[in-house]
Amino acid sequence: MPMLGYGLFKVDPKESERCVRDALSVGYRMIDTAQFYANEEQVGKAVAESGIPREELFIITKVWMNHGDEKGAAASIEESLRRLKTDYADLILVHQPYGDYYGIYRALEKAYAQGKTRAIGLSNFYDARFADLVYHTDVKPAVDQLETNVFSQQNAMREQLAEIDARLMAWGPMGQGKYDFFTHPVLTAIGEKYGKTASQVGLRFLVQQGIPVIPKSTSITRMEENMKIFDFILSEADMEILRGLNIHDKGSRDYNDPAYAKKIVSQVF
Numbered sequence: 538m539p540m541l542g543y544g545l546f547k548v549d550p551k552e553s554e555r556c557v558r559d560a561l562s563v564g565y566r567m568i569d570t571a572q573f574y575a576n577e578e579q580v581g582k583a584v585a586e587s588g589i590p591r592e593e594l595f596i597i598t599k600v601w602m603n604h605g606d607e608k609g610a611a612a613s614i615e616e617s618l619r620r621l622k623t624d625y626a627d628l629i630l631v632h633q634p635y636g637d638y639y640g641i642y643r644a645l646e647k648a649y650a651q652g653k654t655r656a657i658g659l660s661n662f663y664d665a666r667f668a669d670l671v672y673h674t675d676v677k678p679a680v681d682q683l684e685t686n687v688f689s690q691q692n693a694m695r696e697q698l699a700e701i702d703a704r705l706m707a708w709g710p711m712g713q714g715k716y717d718f719f720t721h722p723v724l725t726a727i728g729e730k731y732g733k734t735a736s737q738v739g740l741r742f743l744v745q746q747g748i749p750v751i752p753k754s755t756s757i758t759r760m761e762e763n764m765k766i767f768d769f770i771l772s773e774a775d776m777e778i779l780r781g782l783n784i785h786d787k788g789s790r791d792y793n794d795p796a797y798a799k800k801i802v803s804q805v806f
């Protein structure tokens with residue numbers, strides 16, 4: 538799995554094909570989409586027309602909870618692959634810890650056994666739900682994709698993931714711009730020392746700890762900016778300062794909050 542990918546949450550389907558084309562043209566090779574983002578079709582088209590050999594790409598998608606049971610989830614995986622114009626995904630995730638996620642996971646296990654995906658995993662699974670699902674599965678999740686950035690460092694979940702040798706992947710690696718991420722005084726001041734921007738410092742902080750990042754941007758200039766994170770090393774002193782920015786370790790959303798659960802499960806697309 539590459540350490541850097543391109544994320545497509547909230548990229549307007551009308552813009553998605555151009556964005557993926559731009560991302561591939563500047564060198565991104567991992568693409569993170571989802572059924573819920575409603576842009577798998579555009580990802581598939583841009584990838585197919587890029588001429589880049591399939592084996593050089595790493596394509597991630599996620600299964601939403603609106604397919605009922607395992608059978609419905611299995612059919613949705615076929616649909617995703619059709620839209621993505623590929624015989625296999627590199628990683629498919631259960632998008633949310635709601636609905637019949639055991640059914641979805643069983644469908645993922647079968648897709649994995651049939652070679653329709655090279656790996657399977659979870660997204661937004663925490664604590665007891667993560668532990669319980671892991672306990673009741675045959676194929677352990679390779680990844681848990683969680684909100685991870687300097688303000689939400691996921692130290693507690695890292696320990697849980699390490700127990701089964703699963704990988705943390707960072708969504709919202711720039712905090713979705715919250716807390717003035719792009720002008721944050723600490724990120725900016727550290728960046729000045731290395732000739733880097735706040736986004737590059739925040740992304741580097743994660744990849745330097747072995748956490749893959751999938752920053753989103755609709756601007757080719759910012760896509761390029763977000764890639765330039767492999768030509769400098771943050772000193773241990775600066776890493777320590779950045780560790781001090783952790784505000785809410787487990788992310789800004791509480792997946793155990795009934796109000797949040799209601800909001801997510803009622804989303805239609």
Ligand SMILES: NC(=O)c1ccc[n+]([C@@H]2O[C@H](COP(=O)([O-])OP(=O)(O)OC[C@H]3O[C@@H](n4cnc5c(N)ncnc54)[C@H](OP(=O)(O)O)[C@@H]3O)[C@@H](O)[C@H]2O)c1
Pocket residue numbers: 543544545546547569570632660661682683707708709710711712713714719736751752753754755756759760762763
């Ligand atoms: N599994 C999940 O539940 C889940 C949830 C959320 C996200 N994700 C995945 O993670 C990816 C990244 O997360 P995210 O999109 O939520 O947030 P993010 O990547 O942390 O931040 C994206 C925001 O930052 C702006 N931006 C990007 N680069 C910038 C730069 N260099 N300077 C200034 N502004 C910049 C973007 O605006 P512009 O586009 O205008 O540049 C956009 O508003 C998503 O696209 C998606 O693939 C997964």
